[in-house]
Amino acid sequence: MTLATRFTTRYLAAIRWFIPSEVRADAATLTRAQNVINAVVMAALSGPFYAWTYHALGYTAAGRVILTCCICMFSAPFLLRLTGSIVVAREVFLCAVFFNFSWLTYAMGGVSAPTAGWMVVPPMVALFLGGYATSMFWLALTCATVVLIYALPLLGIPLPAHPIEEMRLLFLLCDFGLYLVIVLFVFLFELTRTEGVVKLQHALDFIHDAAVRDPLTGGDTRRQALRQLAQQREDGAVFSLCLLELDRFRRIDASHGQAAGDAVLRAVAQCVAQHLPEGGSFGRYGDAQMLLILPRTTQQEALLLAERMRLAVHGLRFGSAAPELAVTVSIGVAQREADESSGQTIARADEALYQATSNGHDRVLAYGDNPALPAPDAELAAPDLFDHTRIDPLTGLLSRRVLRDRLGHAMARALRNGRMAAVMVLEVDQLGDIREACGSAGGDALLAQVAAQVRDSLHAADTIVRSGGHSGSQFVLILEDLRSSEGARQVAHSILDRFTFPLAVAGRDWRVTLSIGIAMYPAPGCDMDTLLERAESAMTRAHLEGGNGIRLYAMDTARGVPAG
Structure with missing residues (x-):
């Protein structure tokens, strides 16, 4: 660890002692609080030196005023820790700085005094401690004070006499001091700002990793x-x-x-x-x-x-x-x-x-x-399973040609494994309105988005098929290895949750809802066609009841649990 790094680490640790935990919770507030401490450090390094300088030049009263103002400035960090209020600490500090330079300018000969240039310090520091509005207030107050001091002799009010004879030396010290104080404060501000930027970069890296990397x-x-x-x-x-x-x-x-x-x-x-x-x-x-x-x-x-x-x-x-x-x-x-x-x-x-x-x-x-092995139920297996027509070109999903084959395998596995399968029919309620407003291209764009959202809601072993329906707005889902109908309901609810926010179609936002019907298997007297009919019947009932709902076929039961 370099000397600069050690200094930075220890300095930041020291100033955090003055900052209450509730202030650290917000990054912007923390930066302002750190700048209050930075400003006090700046005053601590310059104030006592100038108090001694004025005393050495024979103006002891000015040295006392500077030390008194420094004591008020030094109280700002303790007020911050005690009250948890940046406003209180900031205003105490700025009032002390403002009074210090205003009094010195008035007592040392007005706007021609060597401290007149220091009047820029209050609005400059206010910008870092409180933002634009605070800086504008102190800038207006400073300008008004300078104008008032300038106007006093014109109004016949004489300025106080000061005992300092070495004014050229004082001008030199004040100019050098102003340059150093500005550079020092900007350095301390950059120190704390850099720490904030590093923390922000770490946070962005974490968010990026969370977005692109599976934990x-x-x-x-x-x-x-x-x-x-x-x-x-x-x-x-x-x-x-x-x-x-x-x-x-x-x-x-x-x-x-x-x-x-x-x-x-x-x-x-x-x-x-x-x-x-x-x-x-x-x-x-x-x-x-x-x-x-x-x-x-x-x-x-x-x-x-x-x-x-x-x-x-x-x-x-x-x-x-x-x-x-x-x-x-x-x-x-x-x-x-x-x-x-x-x-x-x-x-x-x-x-x-x-x-x-x-x-x-x-x-x-x-x-x-x-496949090296025959399908579990040869009567249900279709020949030519790998025909390109079995992929829906619009959504990239399996097409209706594979539906009966997939459903037949799912029903056979449900009987062998003693678990349940569910057929879920989904219909997009607003597809007709969207096609009327945005044309067939808009409807196709909506179906592609709906297909992607539904597919993301499913387990890897589940199947989604675009079946089309009368308007091309239907999808059929096959869910396997379920304990009861409640598992199918949970999947249906997770699908509906994905459509809480509108979808963008042709430059417009559309709120999309689905009508979902569910039929469970095994069920008494239920073959493949009956199972599909039951799921479609439940979906139709959900659609007639206003859409955006889930209905389970009323005659189904799941392991003895009523499924209404």
């Missing part, structure tokens, strides 16, 4: 990962995506606790980071899902890399917290194609991941590959 995994946040993806798309170079999901992560949380789940996520994230190629990045895309961006990487190269990651995760162990715990991951891989949006690339990687998780977990699949 649990150390990877990018979802928003930052999407920014990185958009940057790669703008660059136009070849790149691939991997969508990695921890298999059965909810069971890990349920069996071993959240702390163990967090430890698993951190360990997998570290493993992913170690295997990333140069220039690659990853971000947390969902609760147990990570999005890997691999620049200058073909799909085949990404497959090899993903397989190495999958095998590395196999070898992870978690010590005494969960010695028997073995973790596996499923990974979907897709290479960006020409003229394809980021949402479409992610959707294809998500489709590959879905096939990996649907066919036994713990595997790597690329978009377009045939």
Whole structure:
């Protein structure tokens, strides 16, 4: 640590003793309080010297006035600590400074006195201690005082005689002193200001890290990962995506606790980071899902890399917290194609991941590959799952063509696992009005924003499909691994919460609301078509009741709990 750094640290620590904790809470108030102390330090270094100088030059009365004013100035920090009021401390200090220089100017011959130049000090110091309004007040008062002192001889009122003969020496000392005091005060102000700037920079760095860095995994946040993806798309170079999901992560949380789940996520994230190629990045895309961006990487190269990651995760162990715990991951891989949006690339990687998780977990699949294992229910599996028409070009979501396949798998898993699945139909209430006001382009822009907001509300294992409906304003959500209908309600409420603030469409802000209908499965006498009809019926009821609401199909029950 340098001498300057040690001095700065000790000086700032010393002046903080005078500043109460409630004053330190606000950065602007703290700076003003520190400047009060800086001004007192300036007075302490100059006042006693000039009191001695006047005494040595034979004007003892002036020396006494200076010392008396210095005592008042020195009381300002203690008043600040005692009262917690910057205004009280500031005004006591400024009154003492003003009286000191006004009296000296009057007693030393008026505006031609060597102290006349010092009259600039009160408004200058007031600017740093109280801001513009305070400075203007003291500037007006100072100017009025100088004019009054100048006018006294003109009005026939003689100025006092002073005994000092060495006026040239006094002028020299006053000029040098004024220069030094101004420079010293600005130096002390810069010292405290620099500390504030450093603290602000640290705060900005913290906010930036919080915005772009996921605190649990150390990877990018979802928003930052999407920014990185958009940057790669703008660059136009070849790149691939991997969508990695921890298999059965909810069971890990349920069996071993959240702390163990967090430890698993951190360990997998570290493993992913170690295997990333140069220039690659990853971000947390969902609760147990990570999005890997691999620049200058073909799909085949990404497959090899993903397989190495999958095998590395196999070898992870978690010590005494969960010695028997073995973790596996499923990974979907897709290479960006020409003229394809980021949402479409992610959707294809998500489709590959879905096939990996649907066919036994713990595997790597690329978009377009045939799964190594058959689907759990062959009657529900559609042939050609990887057709481009299965991606909605507007929102980047899966299209209606995949709805029955996804829902069939979800219903089969619900029966096997003894858990519940939910179908949720969402409709945008205002789409017709927005299309009438802003045209079809405005309506499409709104649907794209709604799709992004809804997708961000979902768990990585849940599915969102754009089904269209009569006006193209509907989305179908498939939620899995639920204990009861209350879990589906909570998801619906979190979706509605995302539309508290208006969305910008065609230069206007629109308040958007959704009508949401929910149907639960398993339920008596309910097949796939009936389940979809029930969810649509509940959504229609929510819409007829004014929209911006959630309705559960009245005949459903969740594990014996009434679902009305």
